[in-house]
Amino acid sequence: MSQDILSSLLNDSPAKILLLVLDGLGGLPDPATGRTELETARCPRLDEWAAAGATGLLDPIGPGITPGSGPAHLGLFGYDPIGDIVGRGVLEALGCGLEMAKGDVAARINFATRDAAGLIVDRRAGRISSEEGRRVSELLAKNVEIPGIDVTVRAVKEHRAAVVFRGDGLGGAVRDSDPQSTGVPARAPTPLTDDSAAKRTADAAAAFLAQAREILGGERAANEVLLRGFAAWDPPVPFREKFGLTASAIAMYPMYRGLARLVGMDVLPEMPSIEAEFEALPGALERSDFVYLHVKQTDSAGEDGDFARKVSVIEKVDAMLPAVDAAGPDVVIVTGDHSTPSLMKSHSYHPVPVLMRGGTTYVDATKEFGESASRGGALGRFPSCTLMPQALAAAGRLAKFGA
């Protein structure tokens, strides 16, 4: 469906939509029980919502493709997760609150430790504290000077930071300087294409790295900077324009706030806990047509291979859902951005269970929320980037196409 046609169908219904993303929700069955994390969890409210609405399975990118969080979220937000793909550097920069303008190039920074011979001995500088990370980031921000190019550096967490290069004719096609292993020197940030924009950015990055080594020469741990994920910023059509919805984002982690900011959502301040996220929900729903609430801990448990912990995070979220019912969004969606089966300790390509409730959603016979039950649900299996049009339709926000 082209943006032109979709735009022509948007109306001004007041119905509100909540998108609750349990990161990495999808799982694989425990061989002992035949049940996934979601199917093992006691979640009476999710089951009640499934009974009151429809379930299905979504493919974040395409069959067989394991998504990163960036493209996976863009799909959920209704964007083409391949065509609208955004580099990791941009996500990191937006996630830590750096402003970006069209044409800026961002990269992720790892502070690292190099020895006297110039070899990398620790790619994370001994995981310096966030306070230390802020201190060395500020050293760089204050002291780096590249003629014709504005350089901004901001700390993210521990050894991680982000840098934004602003200037005429920059491009994102630059090779990582991070060698991805120790005992070797950092690589040069060489251009990946022939165009002058890549060359110009590679030169700026090389100058940045050379100056950083000078500036950090006296540091014990963080005496080197590794750059990766160079990406130019070409902002997508804002969410509000695309779907006619004012939107708020509630998330604990910078990356997800960055993804929301990237599509133009209002992003609430960093939340300290899942409880705080749900406490912020009623106000956000008051202010916006659409709220995105992100729970990270399901994914973290899956990545750690901790089946039981993933189960308990799902149960914890379920216990908070009366707050959602009280806030009363018209249409509620619960899903994940991708699967993170505890059995794999990683993201996976398996389709993700999704539940929709409210508005004109089909009330199917599904009585519980889980991978197996979702296979027979009325939503069927669909590409995640069509979730938004379906939610708009359920909310009565899309007019008829053609007479």
Added chain:
Amino acid sequence: MSQDILSSLLNDSPAKILLLVLDGLGGLPDPATGRTELETARCPRLDEWAAAGATGLLDPIGPGITPGSGPAHLGLFGYDPIGDIVGRGVLEALGCGLEMAKGDVAARINFATRDAAGLIVDRRAGRISSEEGRRVSELLAKNVEIPGIDVTVRAVKEHRAAVVFRGDGLGGAVRDSDPQSTGVPARAPTPLTDDSAAKRTADAAAAFLAQAREILGGERAANEVLLRGFAAWDPPVPFREKFGLTASAIAMYPMYRGLARLVGMDVLPEMPSIEAEFEALPGALERSDFVYLHVKQTDSAGEDGDFARKVSVIEKVDAMLPAVDAAGPDVVIVTGDHSTPSLMKSHSYHPVPVLMRGGTTYVDATKEFGESASRGGALGRFPSCTLMPQALAAAGRLAKFGA
């Protein structure tokens, strides 16, 4: 699948195909019973066909998109429902039997009533009789004269008629003169784009409206003409060429006969009843490779929010199906162009149950025809514009692609 590839696979199998469209067939479950209109209807023959063939769900346009009848039918007929979209004016003109050539522009007419101050007081001229409608349409047809442009007017029904403008360099991008409300004057039919074709057509429409006010000045009710749905006619690849099938259409309502004529089907005369439509079927199947039979009343009942009447229309159709078995088409498809849930009193975006029987159709385990059962059927869920290739394949009319 490109038209070139499809054409190269067509063979001259004699197998015949029936497409039975129950308009707005798809529904939503009655909360009291959990069953939709189709699931509530006692339709032993449809259930028998479902048991003897395969079921599935089709998406007329795309997830979340509620289709009008025009694009929805084009999809069923195997055309791209977005790329091949046709304006309502063209459908109305074709529907009432006006011939159109490439480049002609058509618009829908509402006869209306204006007061002495020029304000619209009734947008339907008191719903004048069809006889009155014919009389005033003929007044216009005889008396309007626009230099360099042929104007044809034909009555449709009651206060509705169609007009076709033929001349060099016309285009369809013209604003409706229908203000969509009363107590205001008609709007000017201004061009919607900068090109000369829109300007030329807008001028012709303005001249038509000015002359119509003169010609109808003495009428008590139909003293004004409102134009809407301007559309230029750019005929699609004919159905016969596209699918190698001679085709007949049986329908009660002008719009659906217009849609069939649009793709080049032979259109049988207006039918007075569902019974008459099924009586015409054997002859049509005798003469053609493909027959499209349209039942409108399911949609009308859904639009009226009359769940019970929609159920009874489905049961009435079911009772006529022995006539289909007697006529013996090789492949039979039963579906809707879109969903019209009685609970919504409108078209909706929900996928539509579809049943195919005969030829090499997979015989799945489905034993009844309904939304829930169709979800597990062998046809799966698919875009409506791929129905025709599947029907051709079941009928043995498509050769292997590649060696």
